[in-house]
Amino acid sequence: MPKIHLPDRFLEVFLSIRFRLTLWFVAILALVLALFGGFVYTLQARDLSRATLDRLANEIRQIQTSERFADREFFEPRVAVPSLSQDASPALHADDVLALTDPTGHVVQQYGPMDNPDLGSVAAIGTAQGSSGGPFSYTVRSSAASSQGSTGEYVFLAAPVTLGSSLIGYLILGTPVDPTGQLHRLLLTLLIGGIGTLLLALAGGYWLADRALRPVVAITEAARQISESDLSRRLNLNGRDELGRLAGTFDQMLARLQAAFERQRQFTADASHELRTPVTIVDLEASRALAAVRSPEEYQRVLLVIQSENAYMAALLNDLLTLSRMDAGRLVLELDEVDLSDLVVEVVERLTPLARRTAVDLSTGELPELIVKGDRRYLMQTMTNLVENAIKYVRAPMKRVRLELGSEQEGARAMGWVSVEDNGPGIPAEHLPLLFDRFYQVDQARSRNPEPPGDSSGLDSSTSGAGLGLSIVQAIAQAHDGKVVVRSEVGKGTRFELRLPLLNPRPA
Numbered sequence: 001m002p003k004i005h006l007p008d009r010f011l012e013v014f015l016s017i018r019f020r021l022t023l024w025f026v027a028i029l030a031l032v033l034a035l036f037g038g039f040v041y042t043l044q045a046r047d048l049s050r051a052t053l054d055r056l057a058n059e060i061r062q063i064q065t066s067e068r069f070a071d072r073e074f075f076e077p078r079v080a081v082p083s084l085s086q087d088a089s090p091a092l093h094a095d096d097v098l099a100l101t102d103p104t105g106h107v108v109q110q111y112g113p114m115d116n117p118d119l120g121s122v123a124a125i126g127t128a129q130g131s132s133g134g135p136f137s138y139t140v141r142s143s144a145a146s147s148q149g150s151t152g153e154y155v156f157l158a159a160p161v162t163l164g165s166s167l168i169g170y171l172i173l174g175t176p177v178d179p180t181g182q183l184h185r186l187l188l189t190l191l192i193g194g195i196g197t198l199l200l201a202l203a204g205g206y207w208l209a210d211r212a213l214r215p216v217v218a219i220t221e222a223a224r225q226i227s228e229s230d231l232s233r234r235l236n237l238n239g240r241d242e243l244g245r246l247a248g249t250f251d252q253m254l255a256r257l258q259a260a261f262e263r264q265r266q267f268t269a270d271a272s273h274e275l276r277t278p279v280t281i282v283d284l285e286a287s288r289a290l291a292a293v294r295s296p297e298e299y300q301r302v303l304l305v306i307q308s309e310n311a312y313m314a315a316l317l318n319d320l321l322t323l324s325r326m327d328a329g330r331l332v333l334e335l336d337e338v339d340l341s342d343l344v345v346e347v348v349e350r351l352t353p354l355a356r357r358t359a360v361d362l363s364t365g366e367l368p369e370l371i372v373k374g375d376r377r378y379l380m381q382t383m384t385n386l387v388e389n390a391i392k393y394v395r396a397p398m399k400r401v402r403l404e405l406g407s408e409q410e411g412a413r414a415m416g417w418v419s420v421e422d423n424g425p426g427i428p429a430e431h432l433p434l435l436f437d438r439f440y441q442v443d444q445a446r447s448r449n450p451e452p453p454g455d456s457s458g459l460d461s462s463t464s465g466a467g468l469g470l471s472i473v474q475a476i477a478q479a480h481d482g483k484v485v486v487r488s489e490v491g492k493g494t495r496f497e498l499r500l501p502l503l504n505p506r507p508a
Contacts, residue, residue, distance in 0.1 A: 017216075018209035025205040026198055033197060037190040044186055049155065052175060053135055056157045059092060060173050064159065072163050074100055074109050097154065097174040101127055103167050112174075126158035126172035137177070153177040215243040219250055231258035267438055274316055274439070278309035319468040323438065326475045333375040333479060337503060340418055341367040343376070344403050347383045351391065355401065360391050365404035370416035371503045378476045385469040386420040386496050394424035394493075407502060414502045415482075419495055426490040435486060436474040473498075 063069055092098065097112035099119060105127035107119060114122070122138055129136055137155050156174035160167055178184065215237055222233055231254055237247035282305075289302040325331045344367055355362035372379075390401040400423050407416045427435065470484075477484045482500035 018206060018213050021209045022202060022205040025209075026202050029201050030194070030198055033194045037194060041183070041187060041190065045183055048178065048182065052155055052177065053157065056135075056155070056173050056175060059096075060157060060159050060171060063098070063171065063173070064161075072161065072168060093175060093179070095176050095179050097122070097156075097172075099123055099126070099172045100161070100169055101172065102169045103127070105170075108169065114174075122154075122156060122172060122174065123170075126156060127170055129158055138174070212243070215247050219247060222250075226254070231261060263438075271316075271320060271439075275313060278313050282306050282309050316468070319472060322472055323468065323475065326472075326479070331475075331479060333378065335373050335375060337371050338374050338376050338379060340370040340372060340379075340405055340416055340500075343380055343383055344405060344418060347380065347387055348403065351384065351387050354388070355391055358391055358399070360394060360399040360401055362387070362391070362401050363403075365402060367405050368407070370405055370407055372416060372480070372500045373503055374480045374500065379480070382473045382476045382498060383418060383420075385473050386498065389469060390420050390422040390424070390494070390496075394422040396423050396425075399423070410499075415499045416502045417500075418498045420497075421493060421495040423493040426492055427486075427488040427494055428490055429488075432486060432488065436470045436484070438468055438471045 092111070095113060097114045097119075098110065099107050099114075099122065100109040101107050101123045105123050107123050110119060118138070125136055125138065135155055135157050137153065139153055153176065154174045155177050156172055158170050158172045161169045161171050215235075218235055218237070222235055226233055234251045234254060235247040236251070237244050285302045285305050289299060294302075322331075344364060348362060348364060352362055387401065387403070394401060402419075402421050404419045404421070405416070406419070407414060409415070474484050477498055477500070480500055482498065485497040485499060486494065487497075488494040
């Protein structure tokens with residue numbers, strides 16, 4: 001048998017969230033309507049049954065107190081028995097059934113649209129239950145009942161008839177449960193009304209679901225149109241509901257992605273620019289050395305330049321690798337208890353020769369014992385970067401760089417700090433927020449420009465940075481749950497502070 005394929009449009013509608021929401025809404029409404037309809041039908045059936053039994057009991061009392069029925073002549077054995085139909089109460093309806101039986105259940109008189117064998121069955125049941133006087137029901141199968149418009153379901157009451165202290169028979173009175181078809185019409189009304197309500201709910205619910213989910217459609221279309229090269233599209237939905245907040249979150253995510261991609265492109269461009277310069281220098285120096293026979297001194301100079309550029313590229317690649325690991329979350333810290341004072345002493349010992357070559361007075365202040373939880377190697381790299389920056393960029397007649405340790409309470413945490421302070425030219429305030437951005441340099445004249453060996457500054461080309469050192473410093477500090485704070489005043493100097501949480505907090 002060939003498969004029937006629905007059009008894509010109908011399949012999309014059937015599988016959509018709005019259609020499923022509508023179905024759930026209609027299903028819940030159907031359950032509510034069914035419960036409500038069942039309650040109404042049961043309540044109506046109970047009231048109708050109660051009213052019917054009350055009428056039967058009242059009619060039995062009227063018959064028992066009638067004048068002809070008082071002498072019990074209907075039960076006397078005679079050839080001519082007076083007809084019960086001539087003496088029945090005027091309150092009896094056309095569909096009512098009245099029967100008189102002897103104590104054995106034999107029908108002696110009857111009235112109403114019921115023939116044997118139904119009447120005999122009713123008489124037997126009524127004789128058996130007559131002493132209790134409780135109601136009983138019976139489904140009429142003869143055509144006499146249906147010819148009068150009865151539903152076929154009867155309810156009966158049986159009452160014993162006595163003469164003196166002797167039981168002479170039973171009075172059995174019955175009537176159709178629903179002679180006018182009231183319950184049937186009610187059930188039909190409930191079904192038609194319920195189906196109509198569900199159809200209206202289906203149409204209205206789908207319309208409401210479609211209207212409510214339009215922001216989701218807009219988000220989907222925007223996501224389809226977004227690519228890596230174009231992240232500028234925004235939804236700009238101003239709703240205050242859940243979908244409006246979702247759209248706002250989506251716009252914020254796009255803004256973050258756009259900023260991240262722009263930083264990545266800028267980072268790639270800057271890295272390419274930084275690497276292109278040393279590669280060009282190496283190529284030019286090698287080409288010039290090979291163009292003609294040179295003196296040993298000239299070859300030595302070329303090799304020193306190539307070595308310097310190679311050292312710069314190696315340092316730059318190491319910095320880029322460190323930053324890429326940090327960005328990818330693959331930076332593994334070997335945490336241990338580290339004394340910051342030991343690190344400061346070690347950094348000063350390592351960089352004292354560099355400070356002497358550049359005529360910088362490198363000194364320390366108080367160095368109390370401050371224990372932190374951290375990676376000794378990365379913390380050493382952080383302090384080294386800060387001190388090297390201070391040595392490289394300090395410009396004053398008496399150049400000084402000073403390291404100092406201290407601690408203070410910062411909120412609920414005790415923080416230790418390492419300060420690196422110089423008396424250099426300072427950093428203008430507009431540059432401070434961008435100081436830790438990658439490849440950012442305050443003075444563009446400080447961008448890498450290799451100098452020939454023997455330059456009076458004492459710093460060869462390898463010491464000139466590419467603007468990655470402070471970015472690495474900030475990333476390492478944040479990985480240790482700390483931060484780097486910078487304060488600077490133009491003409492007076494700059495102070496960097498590495499702040500880390502202490503393991504041995506002391507009063508400030």
